[in-house]
Amino acid sequence: MLDALVARGTDSADALTVDGRRTSRERLLGAATALVERIAGAPAVAVHASASLETVTAVVAGLLAGVPVVPVPPDSGPVERDHILRDSGAALLLAADRQVWAEADIETVPVDVRERSGAGLPSEPASDATAFVLYTSGTTGAPKGVLLPRSAVAADLDALAEAWAWTAQDTLVHGLPLFHVHGLVLGVLGALRHGSRLVHTGRPGPEAYARAGGSLYFGVPTVWGRVAADPASAAALKGARLLVSGSAPLPAPVFRDLERLTGQRPVERYGMTETLITVSTRADGERRQGVVGVPVSGVSTRLVTEGGAEIGELQVKGPTLFTGYLGRPEATAASFTEDGWFRTGDMAVVEPDGTHRIVGRASTDLIKSGGYRIGAGEVENALLDHPAVREAAVVGAPHDDLGQQIVAYVVADGVSERQLIDFVARELSAHKRPRVVRFLETLPRNAMGKPQKKLLPPV
Template sequence: MLTALTGVHGDRADAVTVAGRTASYEELLGAARQVAADLAESGIPAFAVTATASLETVAAVVGALLAGVPCVPLPPDAGPAERGHILRDSGARPLDVDFARRSDKTPAPAGVRTPEDPALILYTSGTTGAPKGVVLSSAAITADLDALAEAWQWNAADTLVHGLPLFHVHGLVLGVLGALRTGSRLVHTGRPTPEAYAAAGGSLYFGVPTVWSRIAREPQAAAALAGARLLVSGSAALPAPVFRDIERASGHRIVERYGMTETLITVSGRAGGDLHPGTVGTPLPGIATRVAAEDGAEIGELQLTGPTLFSGYLGRPEATAAAYTEDGWFRTGDIAAVDEKDGVHRIVGRASTDMIKSGGYRIGAGEVENALLDHPRVREAAVVGVPDADLGQRIVAFVVAEAVTGAELTDFVAAHLSVHKRPREVRFVQAIPRNAMGKPQKRLLLDGATPDHT
């Protein structure tokens, strides 16, 4: 899977840089081989890696792949309860990793290894219960990275820059293993600050909406990305104003893509393609999608199938079975619409929180959020549906804004969208709570916000 380490792309002295420390492919491979040897000697069934932004984390993950031992990345800031759950559930054990210790031999994996065997076990965020272990094979990872390399024209001539966490698909699978698959130079900035991105001199940049929003507020940093080839956003919806601000400052239209831990990346815009805010492109090669919409509805649950899907939830056969339809399509739980002409997908939210049924209408929260974000005094917005005796659900908007009233925002949305999509209530908050990947945590919003307008 990691073709850069086979020597096919040569041995760059600055192949991998993480938080200011740089290593060649030879140095990385030597450290990874030592990790593999330590794993072989330990006999542990799975390797728990505290996924800090460091060369040690990169060596640990590569070493686990070389040894054929499933790697379980742990969030560095995980509390005792979360960390304990992951370790108990996976059976993974940690080992010390010293990047200075290197070996020139890779031990043979214990037993026969195939591309379908577990390579990574990534844990979900646990928003609907205890975090579940998502088992990913090297076959699924390889299929996804090759499809993305084609879609984004990603190759060894690129320098990939990002500062994303190394315990998620975006930062680890795409942001580390993708670089080692394509042979592109990797610069991990440690923290994804506008200044760090501006100074990195990359050709390909990965970010989540929070990162791009901060860069958009620093026009000089955004302008410094003008020399890049491609900017990519994912893990949450990119607000349309941020898309336009980045384009105005850098000349680039950001590529949005869609994926989940269970599916890896399945839908994406293309390098050189026709890109528009609020859209995530078309299915990658080998991926088929469909929208399960109720009669007459334009939006419905996105379902898909293809070679990038997970092997299942670790030790949870019932949960794995429930994730699929009777005819074998994976149920994403996300609400989408697909343009009939060009097949471009729009993701309008999660079925559990973002499909709002109000007064007989089906409304995607993301559409209302983008309308609110178009208001010049609104910095952040999150929209939910709450029970209502008359409407079934009423639209409630949580916003971070200054010098504007709820009535003005309601009228603004009604003027931009259909009147039935206007918020019936606006609540002003200091910030929208988000997880490590910038996704709004809407369930946390229903406490502590004061209504301004009903």
């Protein structure tokens, strides 16, 4: 999986830039190989996954050594951190921050990007060996460790290279966290595998994106919303060939503003920690707001619907899937159908041309009201089309007559509840209008910018 770190693309002193610090692939490999000598044979290694060259070095070292890598969010509290370290079975914590060493109840190994090793590269581990243990939160209980094999990572990155025409001539720019699939697997390993230059901006601010001069940009909706709100920075992206948005649906107003300011429509894609990226709009395909495209190479999808409904649960199968939840065989078994399809828990619509639209989570975003099945995302986009609305989250709440009523939480100024209800009824249809609108100062969100609907106040 990593045998082409130097061979593909032309190496340079600034092949990788992370938060203003630069290195070449050759120096990265030298530092990582030196670290391999100290971690080889460990059952797993945790990495303090700050936005730094040390994190990239530690991750590459783990992959070279064939040791499962467990990224730990740098802002995780002691309860979350201790759970990840204990549950993963990590024997070592790789970090450059001395404060992390002092706080960790585990043997720590310092990461020094200046180190070099005279040893050659280790032999390539088996393709079915675990590359990552990534922790993802479900609806209940502590986060589960997702086991991602090396073969899944390689298959997904190669499929995305095909879908996005991603080559060594690209410069990839992003500022996403290095403890998620989006920022770490796609945003670091993708650049290394395909030989493209990488600029990680440290923080994903509009001005930093504008300065980077990339051809390929990754962002989440929060990032793209901030870029669209800064016309000068957005205009600087006109030279890019692809703006990719993921991890949550891109609001319609942001999609339109990016098109107006940059001259191109963004590409949306869909995936999960358990599946990596399974569906995407292609670089040479039609880019439509709210559409995440078609399955990537090797991946199959199907919808499971009720009574001929348009909306159904999306299920996927292919080489990019995880091998299970660490130490949780029952949860693993429950996540697959009897015939081997992974249950995403996401509700989708497949258009006649095969393109996919994700309308929300089955647990929180599929609303059954008055006999209708309504996707929360459609109502959220309608609300965001109102000029007074900055943020919106829609849920279904119990209702004696309707079964569930549509409740909208919005961040807005100068508009009333009745005005928003009537606006949605005109934009969509009457049965999709919110029955209740709650005004908030801000929506609760996670590190990737996704609204945390379970943290919304009760109706």
